[in-house]
Amino acid sequence: MTFYIHELPSFFALVFKLVLLFYARKSKVRSSLTRLYLTLLVLMSVLNVIEFVGIWQLTRHGFGASIGGFGFAHFATMIPTVAVLLHISLRLSIDGSGHPHWRRYFLYLYLPVLPLEYLLLLTNDLVAGFAPFMYSIRRDPGTLYYLFETYVTVYLLASLANLIYGARASRQLVISRTRNRLWLLGLSPLALMLLYLMVANYLGLPVFTSTFHLPIAITLFLIATTYAIYQYRLFDIEFYIPWSKVRKRKTAFYQRIQATIAEIAELKSVSEILDLLANSLRCQVAFIGGPRPVIALANGQNSWEKENLLLAEFPQDALKKIDSIVVANEIADRLPVLHGLMKHHKVGAIVPFNSHSSTSAHWMLLGEHFSDQVYTPLDFKMVETLFDRIGERFLDNLLLLRSQLGEANDELRDYQRRLGLAWDELESLRKTLSDTEQDNRALRDEKASLMRQSFRVVPGGLPNAIESGQKTLEQYLAESEREIVRAALRDCGGNKVQAARLLGVQLRTLHYLIQRHNLESDEKI
Numbered sequence: 001m002t003f004y005i006h007e008l009p010s011f012f013a014l015v016f017k018l019v020l021l022f023y024a025r026k027s028k029v030r031s032s033l034t035r036l037y038l039t040l041l042v043l044m045s046v047l048n049v050i051e052f053v054g055i056w057q058l059t060r061h062g063f064g065a066s067i068g069g070f071g072f073a074h075f076a077t078m079i080p081t082v083a084v085l086l087h088i089s090l091r092l093s094i095d096g097s098g099h100p101h102w103r104r105y106f107l108y109l110y111l112p113v114l115p116l117e118y119l120l121l122l123t124n125d126l127v128a129g130f131a132p133f134m135y136s137i138r139r140d141p142g143t144l145y146y147l148f149e150t151y152v153t154v155y156l157l158a159s160l161a162n163l164i165y166g167a168r169a170s171r172q173l174v175i176s177r178t179r180n181r182l183w184l185l186g187l188s189p190l191a192l193m194l195l196y197l198m199v200a201n202y203l204g205l206p207v208f209t210s211t212f213h214l215p216i217a218i219t220l221f222l223i224a225t226t227y228a229i230y231q232y233r234l235f236d237i238e239f240y241i242p243w244s245k246v247r248k249r250k251t252a253f254y255q256r257i258q259a260t261i262a263e264i265a266e267l268k269s270v271s272e273i274l275d276l277l278a279n280s281l282r283c284q285v286a287f288i289g290g291p292r293p294v295i296a297l298a299n300g301q302n303s304w305e306k307e308n309l310l311l312a313e314f315p316q317d318a319l320k321k322i323d324s325i326v327v328a329n330e331i332a333d334r335l336p337v338l339h340g341l342m343k344h345h346k347v348g349a350i351v352p353f354n355s356h357s358s359t360s361a362h363w364m365l366l367g368e369h370f371s372d373q374v375y376t377p378l379d380f381k382m383v384e385t386l387f388d389r390i391g392e393r394f395l396d397n398l399l400l401l402r403s404q405l406g407e408a409n410d411e412l413r414d415y416q417r418r419l420g421l422a423w424d425e426l427e428s429l430r431k432t433l434s435d436t437e438q439d440n441r442a443l444r445d446e447k448a449s450l451m452r453q454s455f456r457v458v459p460g461g462l463p464n465a466i467e468s469g470q471k472t473l474e475q476y477l478a479e480s481e482r483e484i485v486r487a488a489l490r491d492c493g494g495n496k497v498q499a500a501r502l503l504g505v506q507l508r509t510l511h512y513l514i515q516r517h518n519l520e521s522d523e524k525i
Helices: 005-026 032-061 065-093 100-110 113-122 145-166 174-203 210-230 245-264 270-281 336-344 377-454 464-468 473-491 496-503 507-516
Strands: 127-133 136-141 285-288 294-296 347-353 362-367
Touching: 005 032, 005 210, 032 065, 032 136, 032 210, 065 100, 065 113, 065 127, 065 136, 065 145, 065 174, 113 145, 145 174, 174 210, 245 270, 245 377, 270 285, 270 294, 270 377, 336 347, 347 377, 362 377, 473 496, 473 507, 496 507
Parallel strands: none
Antiparallel strands: 127 136, 285 294, 285 362, 347 362
C-alpha cells in the first residue's frame, strides 16, 4: 500500500484517535463529563475518517460526485462537533454545572444544529458545492454560508472565553483551574487555525488546506484534553515557568515535605507527628481508630475550630471499607455516598494505616484544603512518600505499644490472682466471724437461761388488802410488776441490758417500766 505525503497527517491522526478512543473506553473514570467528551472524541474521529477516505479517493480516482459527498459529510459532522465543544467548555468553567438542573440550559446550545443541518443537506443555501483545490477540495459557499461561519466563530470564541474564565487564578478548586488551563492550551491553536481559514477566504490571504493541517491540530488538542479529562492528578503548566508564583509555591511545599520526612524519626508521639503534618500540608488532620480521635490544626487556624471540627465525627463504619488513599475530588462519580460524607465532614483525603487489621486499623483524615496543595502527580508522589514514612513510624510505635500492653496484661493477671487469694482469705475471715458470733449468741442465751432459773419472785400469800377490798386487780398487778423489775435489776447488779435480757423484753421497754414505777431514784437499786 502506497501513501502520498499529503495523506500521512490524516492517517497518523486517525491512528492516534483510535488509540485515544480505546483508552477512553477502558478508563475507569466514568461521569457525565467523560461521556460528553467521548461523544466529542467520536465526532472528531468521524471527521478524521471522512478526511482520510476522501483524500484517498481523490488521489486515486480524481474529483467526482462521490468526493462532494465526503465534503458534505465533513460539514455535517463539524456542526454538532462545535456545539459539543462549547458544551464541554461550559461544564469545565462553571463549578457545579454537572447538576441535573443545568441540562435544560445546555440543550439551548444545540438549537442552531438542526437548522444548519437542514440548510446544508437539503438546500444549496449553505454550501453550493465543492471544487478541487490543490490535493484536496474547497467548498463553494452558498448565499447563507455566513450563518455557518458566524456559528463556528461565536461558538469557538465562546469556548475560549469559558476556558479563560475557568482558568482564572481566583477559582477555588485548583484541580478544575488546572484542567481548564490544559484545555485552553490544546484548543487555542485549533481555534486560531479555524478562524484564520475563515478570515483568509474573505481577505485573500494565503490559504493552507484544512485536510492536511487540521488533523495535526485536532490530534494535539485531543491528546491534551483526553489527559485533562481522564486524569485527576494533572501537571500544572505554570510550574514549568521558572519565574511563576506556582513554581515558587511548589518548591517551598516540596522543601517542607522533605523536612517533615526528616523530622518524623525524632518525634515521640502521634500528636507531635500530626501537628507537624498539619503545618506541612496547611490543613487540618485527624487520626481516628483509637479510644478517641487525635486532631491537629495548621498554624494560623483558630483554636475554637478544633472543637467544631467535623473530621473527628466521620463515621468509622465508612472508614472500614477504605484500604487505599481516597481523595474527595476523585470519587464524586465512582463513590457518591462516600464523596457526600467527605464533603459533609470537610474531608479532602483519607489515608488508611493497617486497614486490614481488626485491632490496629487507623485512618488519617486530611482537611478539605489538602487539595489546594496536592493535585499534581509530583505532589502525590511526595506526600505518598511522606505517608509511607509516617506509616513506618506508627508501626514502630505500635510494636512498642503492643509490648507495653503485653507487660501490662501480665501485671493485670498477677493482680487478679492476688485479688483472688485475698478474696478467699476475706471469705474465710467472714465465716470465722460468723461462727464466733453464733457462739457468743449461744453463750448469752445460756447465761440468760441460767439467770432465769436462779431468779424467783415468790409472793408470801395473798395480800391482806384483798380481804378488805382496798385495792383493785390492776393495782395488785402493778405492784407485782414493780417488784419483779426491782428484783431483776438487783440480781443483775443494776445492769439494765442484762436485766432486759433476763426479763425477755427490749431495753427501751425496761426503761419505760423503770420510769413508770419510779425505780430510777430507788436507793436499793
